[in-house]
Amino acid sequence: MLRTTLLAASRSPRARSVVEQLPPTRALVQRFVAGDRLDEAVAVTDELVGAGRRITLDHLGEDTRDAAQAAGTAAAYEALLAALKETGLAERAEVSVKLSAVGQFLPQDGERIALDNARRICAAAADAGTTVTLDMEDHTTTDSTLGIARELRADYPWLGVVLQAYLHRTESDCADFSGPGSRVRLCKGAYQEPASVAFQGKHEVDRSYVRCLKVLMAGEGYPMVASHDPRIITIAGELAQRNDRKPESFEYQMLYGIRPEEQQRIVASGATMRIYLPYGGEWYGYFMRRLAERPANLAFFLRALATKN
Ligand SMILES: Cc1cc2nc3c(=O)[nH]c(=O)nc-3n(C[C@H](O)[C@H](O)[C@H](O)COP(=O)(O)OP(=O)(O)OC[C@H]3O[C@@H](n4cnc5c(N)ncnc54)[C@H](O)[C@@H]3O)c2cc1C
Numbered sequence: 001m002l003r004t005t006l007l008a009a010s011r012s013p014r015a016r017s018v019v020e021q022l023p024p025t026r027a028l029v030q031r032f033v034a035g036d037r038l039d040e041a042v043a044v045t046d047e048l049v050g051a052g053r054r055i056t057l058d059h060l061g062e063d064t065r066d067a068a069q070a071a072g073t074a075a076a077y078e079a080l081l082a083a084l085k086e087t088g089l090a091e092r093a094e095v096s097v098k099l100s101a102v103g104q105f106l107p108q109d110g111e112r113i114a115l116d117n118a119r120r121i122c123a124a125a126a127d128a129g130t131t132v133t134l135d136m137e138d139h140t141t142t143d144s145t146l147g148i149a150r151e152l153r154a155d156y157p158w159l160g161v162v163l164q165a166y167l168h169r170t171e172s173d174c175a176d177f178s179g180p181g182s183r184v185r186l187c188k189g190a191y192q193e194p195a196s197v198a199f200q201g202k203h204e205v206d207r208s209y210v211r212c213l214k215v216l217m218a219g220e221g222y223p224m225v226a227s228h229d230p231r232i233i234t235i236a237g238e239l240a241q242r243n244d245r246k247p248e249s250f251e252y253q254m255l256y257g258i259r260p261e262e263q264q265r266i267v268a269s270g271a272t273m274r275i276y277l278p279y280g281g282e283w284y285g286y287f288m289r290r291l292a293e294r295p296a297n298l299a300f301f302l303r304a305l306a307t308k309n
Pocket residue numbers: 134135136137162164185187188189190191226227228229230253254255258259275276289290291293294297
């Protein structure tokens with residue numbers, strides 16, 4: 001119920017203007033977001049790389065309204081990738097892209113615009129010597145996103161995709177995307193989805209995650225285990241062993257600001273640990289999805305509100 005309300009609020013312009021103006025919002029946002037500016041994102045990347053992490057940077061933005069804004073987002077990624085190249089961080093830091101931010105939902109030619117912009121970003125990543133992963137949004141975009149990913153992979157075979165274990169279709173998508181060189185980030189899924197397409201209960205989603213992970217770990221691709229769930233992390237380690245995977249043939253991923261001690265433990269174990277690091281002014285939707293994932297985050301936020309007002 002609370003999760004549903006928060007996810008609905010994540011798409012509401014009215015809720016957005018209220019939440020953005022609340023005094024304690026900024027402080028809590030900083031826990032999950034590197035900052036508004038590129039130099040802040042690069043500084044946090046540098047610090048985390050120094051602590052043994054790999055990074056995937058996300059330039060925040062979801063509600064792209066016209067082609068100029070979509071092109072602006074692609075340009076922001078090009079500037080980011082140039083900065084990663086210049087600072088020598090590209091070897092350890094890649095980028096994550098939401099196709100909606102580069103035009104996928106535009107009424108006229110949205111898919112083509114998103115494909116062209118994503119291609120620009122892939123070219124800049126290739127020039128910097130790093131990779132790109134396409135984030136996955138709600139289920140109405142899955143076919144379009146996987147279609148664009150297939151087209152881009154013809155030129156950029158290292159392009160990663162995200163698959164969401166809460167969708168009924170994902171076990172079969174994992175089989176399709178488990179060929180040689182295929183980079184797949186498996187997550188549980190962060191959007192409000194109907195029962196017709198997605199498992200609804202935590203246990204069902206967790207069981208689906210394990211089934212999907214079994215397919216990816218047994219395949220010939222590069223699984224990226226995106227979860228903070230201790231049981232999933234343990235099972236991932238066991239499946240990697242069972243499939244004779246070396247530490248460099250898969251990786252763990254977590255969101256910036258969540259379970260940092262566990263991130264450190266994984267680094268110390270010799271496994272690859274990548275942090276998803278968002279930056280930019282458009283943090284509202286991302287922030288609300290993080291609140292929806294964990295009631296304790298909301299309680300922390302409300303406590304801060306109560307003490308400030
Ligand atoms: C690298 C990465 C990329 C992602 N990309 C996408 C994407 O493209 N599309 C998409 O739909 N989703 C994406 N997600 C989000 C994902 O789908 C889940 O919503 C999120 O990761 C929570 O699921 P969980 O596996 O951590 O397990 P859960 O069962 O939700 O949580 C397990 C435990 O992790 C901790 N935890 C989880 N979330 C939080 C939080 N917000 N704050 C504090 N503690 C928390 C808690 O201790 C919790 O008990 C991504 C997640 C990661 C890590």
